[in-house]
Amino acid sequence: MFHKEGQRIIITAFILVCSVVMLAHYFIGTPWLKLSLQIVALVILILILQFFRNPTRKVIKNFDDILAPVDGKVVVIEEVEETEYFKDRRIQVSIFMSPINVHVTRYPSSGVIKFSKYHPGKYLVAWHPKSSEENERTTIVVNTPKFGDILYRQIAGAAARRIVNYAEVGESVQQGDDAGFIKFGSRVDLFLPLDSVICVKLHQKVIGAKTCIATTKVEKDHED
Template sequence: MFHKEGQKIILITFLLVLISVLAAHFFIEINWLKLLVQITALVFLIIVLQFFRNPKRKVIRNFDDILAPVDGKVVVIEEVEEKEYFKDKRIQVSIFMSPINVHVTRYPVSGAIVFSKYHPGKYLVAWHPKASEENERTTIVLKTPKFGEILYRQIAGALAKRIVNYAVVGESAQQGEDAGFIKFGSRVDLFLPLDCAITVKLNQKVVGAKTCIASLAIKDEDR
């Protein structure tokens, strides 16, 4: 299954590939060159199709866990000052998506959407330290029953030129549901309460709507 954000691009790519294959067949007489053009066109189609794939995932919703919003690799786990919304210290967990990852963004928790803002910006490489504050991005805040408010930020990378965000203030989010899409290489930052327990490690590969990023910390009185 393919994401709806890719339907137009997939259609255009299919038509261009079809034209290229037919043109090579009728107008190129050198067999190896004809085959090379046709194979290159088909490989390009496969790359576009795999980029916009949208695998269905069965989500077991849990108010005690924060799930990965995207597929990718954890590249940052650190305590930082979140300057846009909270203006205080939070734990930042950043997930980098390469062009071969699924690029669907999914809600990491269930809750009320209380903030959703788009920021135009630069296109620094997604792992650049300033990408979270200077690149094209969207910031979304969800109010949850147990974690309070958590923030996630979709960040465009050097190749990504368009971020799609479905979060609308006043509506409710369901953990694991489609929250948007980022085209080509990019990353998502999570800003979490200091007292939550991080359950992933640096360089760990995570799966959107499946991997637990953080859970409620166990207090001494609860043991």
């Protein structure tokens, strides 16, 4: 299954690849050159298909957990000052997506969208410390039943040139549902309340709508 944001690119790539394969077959006489061009064209098509893949994931919705909004690797876990919306201290958890990761953004929790804003900006590499504040990005705040307001931010990187955000203020959203797409690599930052119990470690690989990023202290204390 492929994401709808990739449909036009996939169709265009398929037509171009078929054209290259056919033209090479009929108009290039050198066997090794013909085969090389055909293989390169097919590899490019495969890479585009894998980039826009959108695997179906069954989500067990849970108000006590914040799930990973994207696939990738945890690159930041720290207490920071969130300056755009909360203007106070929050726990930031950042997930970096490489070009081979699934790039669908999913809602980390069920709730109501309170804030959704697009910011034009630079295209610094996604792991740059200033990328969260200076790169092209979208900021979304979800009011959740257990965590209160949580914020996630889609951030463009050096290669990512388009962020797609479906969140609209006032909309009720469900944990794990499709929230958008970031084309060609980047990262997503989560900003959570200070009393959140973080369930992941630095450099851990996470799976969107599957891996628990944080849980509530109530649940943690009950387990203890």
